[in-house]
Amino acid sequence: MECCELNNRIEDNSQVEMTYDNVNSSKLDKFANNNNVVYNLKQNGQKLNGNCLQINGTSKKKSEVRIIDEDELETRKSLIILAIIFISGLLALFYIYKNFPRLDESERANLKIPLNIEDAKQLGRVLDRYKESYYFEVMMGICLLYLFLQTFAIPGSLFLSILLGFLFKFPIALLLICTCSAIGATLCYLLSLLLGRRLVKYYFPKRAEQWSHQVQKHKDDMLSYILFLRMTPLLPNWFINLVAPVIGVPLFPFVFGTFAGVMPPSFLAIEAGKTLYKMTSSSIAFSWTSITMLFVFSMLALAPVFLKKYFKSKID
Numbered sequence: 001m002e003c004c005e006l007n008n009r010i011e012d013n014s015q016v017e018m019t020y021d022n023v024n025s026s027k028l029d030k031f032a033n034n035n036n037v038v039y040n041l042k043q044n045g046q047k048l049n050g051n052c053l054q055i056n057g058t059s060k061k062k063s064e065v066r067i068i069d070e071d072e073l074e075t076r077k078s079l080i081i082l083a084i085i086f087i088s089g090l091l092a093l094f095y096i097y098k099n100f101p102r103l104d105e106s107e108r109a110n111l112k113i114p115l116n117i118e119d120a121k122q123l124g125r126v127l128d129r130y131k132e133s134y135y136f137e138v139m140m141g142i143c144l145l146y147l148f149l150q151t152f153a154i155p156g157s158l159f160l161s162i163l164l165g166f167l168f169k170f171p172i173a174l175l176l177i178c179t180c181s182a183i184g185a186t187l188c189y190l191l192s193l194l195l196g197r198r199l200v201k202y203y204f205p206k207r208a209e210q211w212s213h214q215v216q217k218h219k220d221d222m223l224s225y226i227l228f229l230r231m232t233p234l235l236p237n238w239f240i241n242l243v244a245p246v247i248g249v250p251l252f253p254f255v256f257g258t259f260a261g262v263m264p265p266s267f268l269a270i271e272a273g274k275t276l277y278k279m280t281s282s283s284i285a286f287s288w289t290s291i292t293m294l295f296v297f298s299m300l301a302l303a304p305v306f307l308k309k310y311f312k313s314k315i316d
Helices: 003-007 025-033 070-098 105-109 117-131 135-151 157-167 170-203 205-217 219-231 237-243 251-261 263-273 288-315
Strands: 037-043 065-067
Touching: 070 135, 070 170, 117 135, 117 157, 135 157, 135 170, 157 170, 157 263, 170 205, 170 237, 170 251, 170 263, 205 219, 219 237, 219 251, 219 263, 219 288, 251 263, 263 288
Parallel strands: 037 065
Antiparallel strands: none
């Protein structure tokens, strides 16, 4: 589209977005003199950055021409969406906090995200007192907080798992932990897909390409690998949630692998919750016996991969 054609449609000092192919700088210069233009530039299909072309208005009317890369615009939109989701989560937590049953000042001070085992003990005492009368309110409050921490990769979900083991029966606690972990991890996955992929590929293009290649190479065994990573402490869960969409891990094995993979560690957290008041640190929940058990489960998760390679080598 020619600049002169656009000039007839736009009022002076209006702000528009345009994409130019095969830019004619003289025509664009003339157009910029009469309009305040915000646009994306492309030269023969290639994006131009702000250093490639500078256009200054020379007429008496003020003109401003800014070259904005399409990726930059998308990143800005993604950051705005991320901020909206984060603020919405905070408002939901604040709503639950304000509508919680009337508490003493000392109790209300303990109604916070547990960052250590002592915080979990104090929060457990408060919630245990109100659980009988406000069973579902307490349950939904913990679950919403769990989802919030998982979604935005904030530490503290381990203490909530221990707390759920303290407050609820084993089957209920296990179902809540696995469900919240799967949903929260999925939300984190989607947020990373929205924003993280663009950032990682921009700052670490070679490494992202290498990781993506490995994922494609082992895509048929991705469920086994997700199960393995969830059962072992090799990589933190928040890191897995953020990186998985960037390197092309499919959503289905990610979600199912998360739900099933967090079960063995959850067993330990729930059992630790039964003795919450006796615990001095979260490390007590993971003794050498429990670590050995997790190792065995993780090896079982990789068993299909080993067997497939074994039989394939025999056939070849």
